[in-house]
Amino acid sequence: MRALPAVLASLLTLACGPERIGPFDAGVPPDADSGAAPVDAGPRPDGAAGTDAGPPRDAGPFDAGPLAMCPPPGVPLPMVDYTDREAGAFTDPPACSGCPGEVTFERLVSTPGGTVATIQIGLAPDSLEIMCSVAVVSACGRAVFEIPWGEFGRVERTVPLFCGDNSLIVICENSAGRSVRVSDVIRAQPCSAGAIRATLTWDDCGTDHELHIIRNGSRIYDPMNDCTWNDCTYAGGLDWPPTSSPDGDATKDIDDTGASGIENGRVTGAAPGLYHVMVEMWGSITFGCTSTDSTVNLFIDEVPVATLSVPLTLHQVWYVGVIDMPSGVFTAATDLGGRTTTAPITDCSAAWGPTIGLLTGCTLPIPDAI
Ligand SMILES: [Ca+2]
Ligand SMILES: [Ca+2]
Numbered sequence: 001m002r003a004l005p006a007v008l009a010s011l012l013t014l015a016c017g018p019e020r021i022g023p024f025d026a027g028v029p030p031d032a033d034s035g036a037a038p039v040d041a042g043p044r045p046d047g048a049a050g051t052d053a054g055p056p057r058d059a060g061p062f063d064a065g066p067l068a069m070c071p072p073p074g075v076p077l078p079m080v081d082y083t084d085r086e087a088g089a090f091t092d093p094p095a096c097s098g099c100p101g102e103v104t105f106e107r108l109v110s111t112p113g114g115t116v117a118t119i120q121i122g123l124a125p126d127s128l129e130i131m132c133s134v135a136v137v138s139a140c141g142r143a144v145f146e147i148p149w150g151e152f153g154r155v156e157r158t159v160p161l162f163c164g165d166n167s168l169i170v171i172c173e174n175s176a177g178r179s180v181r182v183s184d185v186i187r188a189q190p191c192s193a194g195a196i197r198a199t200l201t202w203d204d205c206g207t208d209h210e211l212h213i214i215r216n217g218s219r220i221y222d223p224m225n226d227c228t229w230n231d232c233t234y235a236g237g238l239d240w241p242p243t244s245s246p247d248g249d250a251t252k253d254i255d256d257t258g259a260s261g262i263e264n265g266r267v268t269g270a271a272p273g274l275y276h277v278m279v280e281m282w283g284s285i286t287f288g289c290t291s292t293d294s295t296v297n298l299f300i301d302e303v304p305v306a307t308l309s310v311p312l313t314l315h316q317v318w319y320v321g322v323i324d325m326p327s328g329v330f331t332a333a334t335d336l337g338g339r340t341t342t343a344p345i346t347d348c349s350a351a352w353g354p355t356i357g358l359l360t361g362c363t364l365p366i367p368d369a370i
Contacts, residue, residue, distance in 0.1 A: 098176030138162035160264040163191035197299040201261040206292025208283030216274035277320040281312040300328035342367040
């Protein structure tokens with residue numbers, strides 16, 4: 001375990017406290033953002049994509065062609081500040097002598113028509129004392145990731161994009177105020193039906209949680225039917241039915257071995273059937289913590305359908321639950337009743353695979369077919 005700088009250690013202590021607000025905190029009053037605004041079919045003054053009938057906008061090199069209509073919101077979406085601001089940098093309050101240094105995108109990379117964006121932010125030398133959040137905002141959905149940019153020297157993160165046009169809003173905050181930057185529009189993959197997405201984050205009390213999306217009737221680490229870090233981190237890695245077609249395929253488009261994540265897995269044009277979601281705790285527990293909180297957000301056709309969070313210890317496996325396609329109904333493992341013998345939390349310490357070469361993690365035959 002490497003020694004932590006004092007400032008970082010204090011951040012970690014705060015992050016592990018019960019008062020910590022998660023990246024998709026449900027504390028936002030439900031009526032603060034009904035979700036109606038970002039997916040409203042009415043005209044929008046800024047000409048946003050989706051169901052908007054406003055003027056077309058040039059998305060530059062990210063133009064992926066016409067988009068399908070955004071789905072209606074299933075639940076309220078997380079509120080994000082500054083969604084009405086033009087691209088650029090500013091502080092809040094406008095005159096702020098002690099705010100964090102100007103946020104600059106020293107590197108903002110997205111594959112045209114892709115599913116993720118990688119951002120690297122330039123900040124003032126006191127960055128370790130600043131907490132930042134990155135909001136991904138589209139006409140179809142919103143997600144917010146809280147990120148201590150100085151953790152373990154990392155200043156770069158890859159975030160999942162929603163289908164269609166996205167903006168990134170980076171907010172870095174200290175006691176004096178906020179330094180904010182809003183990105184230009186990034187056009188990601190076209191929207192399509194049958195899209196499963198699972199996004200995994202974790203707190204600073206642990207490293208390297210592992211997201212799995214597993215076809216029913218299979219098991220964790222089945223090389224053809226478990227979408228995780230070893231066989232699924234590139235487009236077309238797993239050709240799921242219908243075969244010989246991108247339809248139905250699973251991709252883990254963001255993998256992460258460090259602190260706090262992010263990981264992201266998708267199934268595009270999912271074939272009818274059941275899809276299990278599991279999380280392994282691969283990494284280490286940070287000094288001073290007894291467990292690490294793991295959080296999964298599930299989206300069907302980019303609409304958030306569930307947010308779940310549990311504390312994990314080393315080599316535990318969290319059975320998050322099952323998604324039934326094409327209905328998109330999610331059932332948490334804790335609600336599966338007599339349908340499975342797989343526990344919501346499995347201690348896999350005694351059945352962990354060989355660590356030489358990092359070949360496998362949990363070798364137990366889980367989950368049950370249901
Ligand atoms: Ca991982
Ligand atoms: Ca396929």
